[in-house]
Amino acid sequence: MKQQIQTLLDVVRGHKLYIQTHNFPDPDAIASAFGLQYFFRHFGIESSLIYDGSIDRSALFKMIELMGIEFTAAQQVSDMLENDYIVTVDGQKYNTNFTDLPGDEVACIDHHPTVIPCEYRYKDVRIAGSCSTLITQYYMEMDVPMTTNVATALLYGLQVDTDNLTRGVTELDIDVFSYLYKKANQSIITLISTGTMELTDLKAYGAAIENIHIYKNTGYACIPFDCPDALIAMVSDFILSLSEVTFCVTYSLRENGLKFSIRSSIPNLMNAGVITTNALKSIGGSGGGHATMAGGFLPIAALEKDGIDRDHWDGIIEDAFQSHMTQTN
Numbered sequence: 001m002k003q004q005i006q007t008l009l010d011v012v013r014g015h016k017l018y019i020q021t022h023n024f025p026d027p028d029a030i031a032s033a034f035g036l037q038y039f040f041r042h043f044g045i046e047s048s049l050i051y052d053g054s055i056d057r058s059a060l061f062k063m064i065e066l067m068g069i070e071f072t073a074a075q076q077v078s079d080m081l082e083n084d085y086i087v088t089v090d091g092q093k094y095n096t097n098f099t100d101l102p103g104d105e106v107a108c109i110d111h112h113p114t115v116i117p118c119e120y121r122y123k124d125v126r127i128a129g130s131c132s133t134l135i136t137q138y139y140m141e142m143d144v145p146m147t148t149n150v151a152t153a154l155l156y157g158l159q160v161d162t163d164n165l166t167r168g169v170t171e172l173d174i175d176v177f178s179y180l181y182k183k184a185n186q187s188i189i190t191l192i193s194t195g196t197m198e199l200t201d202l203k204a205y206g207a208a209i210e211n212i213h214i215y216k217n218t219g220y221a222c223i224p225f226d227c228p229d230a231l232i233a234m235v236s237d238f239i240l241s242l243s244e245v246t247f248c249v250t251y252s253l254r255e256n257g258l259k260f261s262i263r264s265s266i267p268n269l270m271n272a273g274v275i276t277t278n279a280l281k282s283i284g285g286s287g288g289g290h291a292t293m294a295g296g297f298l299p300i301a302a303l304e305k306d307g308i309d310r311d312h313w314d315g316i317i318e319d320a321f322q323s324h325m326t327q328t329n
């Protein structure tokens with residue numbers, strides 16, 4: 001492991017360096033980028049944190065502000081060159097939620113399963129509860145001191161991605177948790193994690209509640225307007241909290257397609273990533289993810305191609321998921 005991390009340092013040293021997260025970054029993505037930036041700094045390597053899309057949750061603003069994170073939107077960076085280096089964190093090149101910026105993606109650190117493979121000079125893709133987990137392990141392995149802000153960010157990232165250590169947790173996540181817990185500032189986490197809901201979010205919850213349909217312990221809910229990814233995920237978590245629901249498919253209607261968030265509370269029986277990949281593929285969309293949580297997209301063109309009108313979209317989606325559940329069980 002030490003040797004592997006040394007390889008990463010050797011690869012990035014001496015280049016103009018960016019650490020890029022997936023678009024519309026979440027706490028784990030931001031924490032991973034921030035943690036890696038400080039890790040590199042310990043070895044005299046400077047880097048800038050960058051993302052595409054936007055940051056639209058108040059909890060994320062609080063996180064960035066309270067932890068002193070410098071994070072720049074890609075639109076504001078006009079001087080990136082093709083031979084500048086990029087390390088991707090919490091996401092991989094060619095993912096639908098990962099903009100291909102001009103720089104060269106030389107390294108990737110991610111905890112998601114690979115959808116489209118890509119060659120990097122350094123690749124650390126391992127299934128874990130969070131990407132923050134992998135970054136923390138770098139500090140532990142290399143004995144790099146960690147600031148309180150970095151520990152707080154990484155702990156928050158780990159907590160959010162694993163839903164407070166109840167989702168997709170590995171042994172490494174537990175080790176990392178106890179390491180971070182001693183170093184982090186708990187009161188900052190409390191401050192960020194309370195009041196994460198915004199008044200406008202209630203509209204999405206209301207629509208999902210209105211439209212929810214439950215069939216054989218699977219909840220389907222359409223939010224008939226455009227919602228940010230993070231909000232669809234929150235609504236999906238909410239639907240999964242119903243006692244009648246063990247698997248749920250939530251989607252939001254956007255101008256060019258439907259954006260999906262899928263959850264499974266019985267990942268051994270119903271693997272969210274596998275079911276999502278197969279179900280969406282069968283109707284012209286794409287997606288994937290972990291056994292407990294997945295995401296995807298279905299272009300409207302795919303539905304309209306077969307002359308299916310809006311009234312039948314929900315039925316088509318339900319049939320697609322339902323038929324791929326029985327195949328993977």
Ligand SMILES: [Mn+2]
Nearest residue numbers: 028090131161
């Ligand atoms: Mn993550």
